[in-house]
Amino acid sequence: MIASLPMYDRPELRTETDRFWQAIRESLGHGPDHLTRGGDPWDDWQSPDLLLSQTCGYPYRARLHGRVALVGTPDYSLDGCGPGEYRSVFVARAKDARTDPMEFAAARFAYNEPMSQSGWAAPAAWAEAHGFEFTDTLRTGSHQASARAVAEGGADLAALDAQTWRLMQRFEAFTTELRVIAATDPSPALPFITAPANDADTVFRAVETAIAALPSETRNALGLRGIVRLPPEAYLAIPTPAPPRA
Template identity: 45%
Template sequence: MIASLPMYLRPENRDAHDAWWARIRDALRVRGIDAPDALSQDAPIHATWGRADLVLGQICNLPYRSAFKDRVTLIAHADFGLPGTAPGDYHSCLIARADDPRATPQAFDGATMAINAADSHSGWGAPWMHMQVHGYAPARCVTTGAHRDSAHAVAEGRADFAAIDAVTWAMLTRWDGVTQALRVIGRTASSPGLAYITAGDVDPAPYRAALAEALNALPPAARAILGIRAITPADPARHTALPIPPAPPN
């Protein structure tokens, strides 16, 4: 069996993740759910989503609705208290270089966009939806593999703009100097945030209760590092109602 919570993992918050998992693990076991002693944080993310022995993981809502909705159970979202965003939802910050004179996302029509992955809602799905409403599109996309790497690609001039998960953007602002070379030029609409999942079709209630109980038991310093304010229920229908974007232009 395996548990992995890798989506917002950084060296600065790894200890806090481990402390939270220790409490989640114990809360799951009290509820009769077997759980591994430690997180497998370095396991390949896509591979964990398809494992029949996944006890707890995280998934972006684009791969969930496009490939995994019939294979996993949505449990809950974390509420990070993002401004102008409902609890448990998130949005993407549209960013460009600080010295780029283009002031709006629409001004980047025909530009080069950095994306973390083609199956990322925050990196591609949400901005694609924004583009449909506001009438612009990139001429090509550079795939970087991670939101942090997309930010660096823009800062270094390998791309003109990118969409960065707002939670990741907050962490970059806190812990990574790259944001000093960048600025926010807009934001996408809100949508369901990264979801906690487990394998198969099961009752999510005891898992959700374990997450909430563990969060409440977490020392304030660790909770502040994670930035999680609460655990909110997940509604699969909100995920599956979103469109599947086309492949990004190469």
Template identity: 40%
Template sequence: MSECVVSLPMYDWPELQTYNNKFFKVLSQSFSHQGYKAPNALDRTRDRMDVWLDKNLLLSQTCGLPFKTLLKNKVSLVGTPAYGLNCGAGSYYSVIIVHQDSQLKKLEDLKNKTFAYNEKGSQSGYAALLYTLSVIKDAPQFFTSSFQSGSHRQSIQAVAEGKADFAAIDALSWELALRHEPTAQKLRIIAVSEPTPTLPFITALRSPRELDKLHMAVVDAMVALDEETREALLFIGFAPMQVSDYQVIEDRLYAIQETYGLDY
């Protein structure tokens, strides 16, 4: 029998790995109480998509955009973390950031400027940005200069270093950057996107009964976490979201595809 797989790739910054390891240790105990045997360690080596599509996936976290595109009907939703973001439980948003010394003050000022994005498969760093900019008349002709940075943290660094004029950063990554990334102090927020459900916890395709057990395992693990770890990871709860709650991401994807002529 193949060993189950667990990963927490979305916010596994070097400064957070100790805390994610602590969360994994508590998760493993909760999984055991529900009849599941967790692996010995988090998977930090394999490609994220390979892990997400692994038939032995016990738990991972993905982005809402691939959840509604590449992973649609191929994984099951366990639930959605609620973070301390002054947003609805289980929701988040993106902040659009510029250099603090720039003259850019509003969305319209971003016309013909260069933006950095973590990757085109990102809801918060790419799709949410294009959707937010689409309110500007003739948006496609103004927002053609961009490049892929590789991560939210690298997008922050790119704007701070003047390599990009602006970027969209998910609110949790922004909070982590304010804590751990010195270049974030050189930046400021000029706009925020409309909220969407935050990054879901997923597992391989499973029955409703199994999903209930895994959901409870995560809830129990979050409750059992020490306060320092919970605060470091910004956990405030675990929302019982439904797949239908993520339809807004797919709807907005269709809207930006139509506006910008994109193909996902």
């Protein structure tokens, strides 16, 4: 069996993430001894041996829906979001005088990857709703690289998963050179999934029990407040914009 929690698995939080998995495993009564790390997440997500993982809403609606079972959605209690929601924050250099993403329509926009809800789909949809599109784009490979590109002048604007941004502010000194100028509307947060042959309700209850059993310092370190049930339709209803030009 495979278990992975790749989406917020920062090196500084490995102990807490491992503790979270062990609590889930104890509640389930079975599962791998250790989390899988370092491989291709697509291989894990689509494996018939997948017991638990976390994916992004965009991959779920674009490629994984119907191939995995939706377990539930973690609640990170993010500002401006309801239970089980997250959003993207637009970050610019702190010394940049511009205060609205619309002012960056012709500027360089850094994004992590095309199939990222928070890094591309949400900000692109926000731009479309405001009558423009990001045409000068820079693919960076990660939210952290996008933020660093803005801080170092390689790009002018980026959109970051609000939970990722919260963690980056805790651990990355260069984030003091950035500031949030706007945020997208909330959408369903990054879902937990399992292989379709597994009982998703049983896995949900195990995750729910594990979160409640974690020491408060572990929950606080991970930003976890609970897990909620959202239907697949909540993810499938999110619009998918055109891919970036570069």
